[in-house]
Amino acid sequence: MASAPSSQASAAVQAFAAEHYAESGAARFGIDVAGLVTVLAEVLAQRPQGDAQNALGTLHLEELVLARACVAGNESAWEIFLTRYRSGMYDAAYRIAHDEASARSLADSLYADLYGLTEHGEVRASKLRYYQGRGSLAGWLRTVIAQEYVNQYRKTKRETSLEAAVEDGRQFAADNSETPLLDGRVEAATASELAALEPEDRFLLSAYFLDRRTLLEIAKVMGVHESTVSRKLERATTALRKRIRKRLMEAGMSARQADEAMQEVDVRDLQVKVRETLGQDRGGVAFYKEEG
Amino acid sequence: MKPGIPKSVQDLLARQTPKDEHPSADVLNGYVEQSLTAGERAQVMSHLAACEDCREIVFLAGAVEEEQMVPAVAAATPARQEQVAAAGTRSGSKWPWWKWAVPAFAVIAVGVGVLIQQNRIAERAHPASETLALNYPASSPATGNRDNAVTPEPPARPADKARQIAPTESRKHPTAEPGWNENSEQGRRIEQERALQKSRDLAQLSSSLENSRPNAIGGAVTGMRAAPHANPVQLVVSGDVTGTVTDASGAVVSNATVILKNKGTGQTRSTTTNNTGVYRFSLLQPGSYTVSASATGFSKAETTAMINVGQATVADMKLAVGSSSQTAEVTSAAPLLQADNGDLSTNFKQGLISNQPSGGNDLTYIQQSAPSAQGGKDERAAAPSAELKSGLASSGKPGSAAATQLAKAMLPGVHWRISAEGHLERALPGSAWTRVLGDQPVAFRAVATIASSVWVGGNDGALFHSVDQGTTWRRVALSTNGHSERGAITSIRFDNAMQGSVTTDSGATWVTSDGGQTWIPQ
Numbered sequence: 001m002a003s004a005p006s007s008q009a010s011a012a013v014q015a016f017a018a019e020h021y022a023e024s025g026a027a028r029f030g031i032d033v034a035g036l037v038t039v040l041a042e043v044l045a046q047r048p049q050g051d052a053q054n055a056l057g058t059l060h061l062e063e064l065v066l067a068r069a070c071v072a073g074n075e076s077a078w079e080i081f082l083t084r085y086r087s088g089m090y091d092a093a094y095r096i097a098h099d100e101a102s103a104r105s106l107a108d109s110l111y112a113d114l115y116g117l118t119e120h121g122e123v124r125a126s127k128l129r130y131y132q133g134r135g136s137l138a139g140w141l142r143t144v145i146a147q148e149y150v151n152q153y154r155k156t157k158r159e160t161s162l163e164a165a166v167e168d169g170r171q172f173a174a175d176n177s178e179t180p181l182l183d184g185r186v187e188a189a190t191a192s193e194l195a196a197l198e199p200e201d202r203f204l205l206s207a208y209f210l211d212r213r214t215l216l217e218i219a220k221v222m223g224v225h226e227s228t229v230s231r232k233l234e235r236a237t238t239a240l241r242k243r244i245r246k247r248l249m250e251a252g253m254s255a256r257q258a259d260e261a262m263q264e265v266d267v268r269d270l271q272v273k274v275r276e277t278l279g280q281d282r283g284g285v286a287f288y289k290e291e292g
Numbered sequence: 293m294k295p296g297i298p299k300s301v302q303d304l305l306a307r308q309t310p311k312d313e314h315p316s317a318d319v320l321n322g323y324v325e326q327s328l329t330a331g332e333r334a335q336v337m338s339h340l341a342a343c344e345d346c347r348e349i350v351f352l353a354g355a356v357e358e359e360q361m362v363p364a365v366a367a368a369t370p371a372r373q374e375q376v377a378a379a380g381t382r383s384g385s386k387w388p389w390w391k392w393a394v395p396a397f398a399v400i401a402v403g404v405g406v407l408i409q410q411n412r413i414a415e416r417a418h419p420a421s422e423t424l425a426l427n428y429p430a431s432s433p434a435t436g437n438r439d440n441a442v443t444p445e446p447p448a449r450p451a452d453k454a455r456q457i458a459p460t461e462s463r464k465h466p467t468a469e470p471g472w473n474e475n476s477e478q479g480r481r482i483e484q485e486r487a488l489q490k491s492r493d494l495a496q497l498s499s500s501l502e503n504s505r506p507n508a509i510g511g512a513v514t515g516m517r518a519a520p521h522a523n524p525v526q527l528v529v530s531g532d533v534t535g536t537v538t539d540a541s542g543a544v545v546s547n548a549t550v551i552l553k554n555k556g557t558g559q560t561r562s563t564t565t566n567n568t569g570v571y572r573f574s575l576l577q578p579g580s581y582t583v584s585a586s587a588t589g590f591s592k593a594e595t596t597a598m599i600n601v602g603q604a605t606v607a608d609m610k611l612a613v614g615s616s617s618q619t620a621e622v623t624s625a626a627p628l629l630q631a632d633n634g635d636l637s638t639n640f641k642q643g644l645i646s647n648q649p650s651g652g653n654d655l656t657y658i659q660q661s662a663p664s665a666q667g668g669k670d671e672r673a674a675a676p677s678a679e680l681k682s683g684l685a686s687s688g689k690p691g692s693a694a695a696t697q698l699a700k701a702m703l704p705g706v707h708w709r710i711s712a713e714g715h716l717e718r719a720l721p722g723s724a725w726t727r728v729l730g731d732q733p734v735a736f737r738a739v740a741t742i743a744s745s746v747w748v749g750g751n752d753g754a755l756f757h758s759v760d761q762g763t764t765w766r767r768v769a770l771s772t773n774g775h776s777e778r779g780a781i782t783s784i785r786f787d788n789a790m791q792g793s794v795t796t797d798s799g800a801t802w803v804t805s806d807g808g809q810t811w812i813p814q
Contacts, residue, residue, distance in 0.1 A: 028787070028793060028803070030791050030805055048331050051331065074787075087530060090530065094575050095355070100574045130317065131317075131318055134319060134327055134328065136325060139321040140317055140318055140321045143317040143320050143324065143353040146356075147317055147349050150348050150349055190301055199338035203340050205341075206308075206347065207351075210305055210344070217354070221354040241298060262298040262300065
């Protein structure tokens with residue numbers, strides 16, 4: 001971890017530390033102003049250059065100080081930490097893992113990491129030192145639990161046993177890993193147009209079409225309304241189709257060839273789509289033409 | 293039907309891999325909480341677009357965020373937020389900060405209203421809330437009216453088959469600890485060993501933590517196992533509910549649906565009984581819950597269960613035969629005995645502590661009077677079996693009468709308290725309460741002990757210190773640069789023998805880091 005000694009800390013950091021010392025609660029953990037300056041300088045060293053003012057303003061100062069005091073092994077800091085966050089941690093683990101055994105194991109493992117026990121229980125190198133105060137400490141704990149969950153449980157879920165595959169009848173499943181042969185021009189056009197998209201649009205497409213997240217989930221994570229997500233998705237897909245089509249035609253395809261090359265679905269998908277369409281009750285009457 | 297995305301796009305999206313390092317948990321959390329700077333956010337978004345694992349993490353963390361269970365801690369003070377807003381204006385932002393003030397104020401006003409309302413509901417629903425107060429922050433009012441908004445139909449997704457993407461080469465997922473390789477077999481083995489070691493260390497750690505807690509009752513202590521020789525922390529904050537679902541003849545009903553509803557928050561969880569008819573919900577916040585069970589061919593049964601900290605409440609239910617449309621309300625009294633585990637615990641309420649003729653409101657004394665408590669005052673080595681979970685946190689407001697009453701210290705055998713008249717009183721082993729420091733014209737407000745020291749404070753900034761259990765006293769001046777403290781000392785707290793603080797009713801806080809030799813105002 002890069003750390004800047006307090007002597008090199010900018011005047012702004014020192015002024016900030018002096019001004020917000022009382023509010024940071026550093027005094028109750030025996031951290032003086034110079035100590036606070038060191039903490040702030042360390043945190044700012046991780047941020048992009050020129051972002052210091054914004055970073056300081058949005059910093060979760062009190063929680064950052066608490067975390068640092070815990071890392072330093074301050075007992076009263078640990079007491080506060082446990083009182084405030086322990087139950088939330090276990091609760092978050094339950095909500096993420098959805099089963100008690102995994103939740104307990106996740107939270108217990110994080111708990112030990114937070115204490116930073118080595119194999120001999122000697123040195124405290126608490127995981128809390130990675131908390132940088134960008135968001136809330138509770139949120140950081142949730143994110144770390146989610147990371148651990150993805151690391152441990154999702155990975156093992158991907159490894160299915162042969163018996164399970166036999167039970168599900170999957171051993172006879174058609175091999176659908178084979179990618180249909182794509183015209184090189186299609187792939188090139190798609191790749192360049194995808195790369196030209198805004199990161200946010202690529203994120204939306206991946207989350208919605210690959211991860212099958214709902215609009216509500218995406219909206220929550222992006223901090224916007226569902227309808228905004230829906231609009232953005234619509235705009236991104238339409239524009240992407242148009243641009244790829246244009247590029248294919250520039251590469252010498254006819255309009256019809258381009259449309260065929262950009263086909264959305266293959267035959268297997270078609271069956272599912274028919275079912276989906278039939279399942280949707282739009283209030284209209286199928287195969288009926290209004291007379292008159 | 294609206295168009296989805298071309299297959300080529302879908303394939304390419306699925307094949308993309310992140311080119312940069314995974315962002316840290318801190319950055320991902322900043323993303324979820326919308327607190328990243330614009331530059332950081334764009335960088336994260338770019339990574340998320342290509343990294344399935346990180347997307348999963350933000351969605352998992354984001355889903356939990358809404359119902360976070362810990363007290364909210366203010367991120368930045370309004371003053372600091374203003375600074376940021378002002379900085380934004382200086383750097384040419386089109387949206388001056390004051391334009392946010394009106395909607396922000398409205399949001400805060402609604403939020404406070406919701407919070408107050410929730411508290412009222414919680415108070416009504418949790419008569420035992422003194423035992424343990426947990427704050428459920430009000431959900432953002434901005435999300436409350438989502439349902440009313442018209443949501444345009446999104447583009448259609450391609451079929452499910454597209455999801456069956458073979459795992460690409462194993463990706464190194466983000467972890468707060470850089471440099472950890474989970475892919476190698478050796479790495480996995482080390483991890484397993486580490487996990488085993490962790491659980492052992494954890495047990496060791498809990499015991500060492502319990503033994504290292506300072507004696508002074510100073511702040512919000514959620515639970516305390518009141519061993520006479522030490523006062524270790526018992527940090528159980530959740531409870532369980534379990535039970536057996538049977539039919540009228542007493543035969544167990546397996547696969548019955550059991551729904552648990554928190555009366556205070558309305559949150560529900562559901563499970564099904566196993567083949568012995570047993571269900572269990574764990575990690576529950578304390579409070580009052582409704583448990584209902586239903587199964588095909590039986591009528592629904594419902595009961596209420598009070599979840600206490602550290603206990604597994606037993607709520608058995610009997611289903612009567614009937615159609616599923618019938619609703620039979622079965623209300624059972626709280627069982628006197630829980631036979632689910634061997635833990636014995638008692639929840640002490642503030643009222644009990646106040647009313648107990650307890651020889652000076654001594655918490656250990658009250659604890660010893662609890663059912664199942666073993667070991668008398670003099671049997672220091674006896675294993676403590678009653679747990680004391682007091683409402684200190686809720687009554688610990690500086691300056692309140694309850695806080696003063698409870699601000700007594702527990703040196704072994706010697707007890708201290710402040711009487712209602714503001715007299716400092718001491719009880720030596722086997723003796724009655726006697727007044728100490730009676731020659732001082734001071735109304736005392738707070739007393740604390742740390743190791744062999746006794747600190748007592750009162751009006752006019754009077755602070756006294758004794759190192760010999762109150763035989764001799766030294767008056768300690770709270771003054772600096774000609775300024776002397778004149779407010780009444782309402783609380784004294786020592787985290788260890790060297791570091792402590794006192795607060796006064798004028799809002800001043802003085803701290804010491806040299807065992808009380810010097811005091812510095814904050």
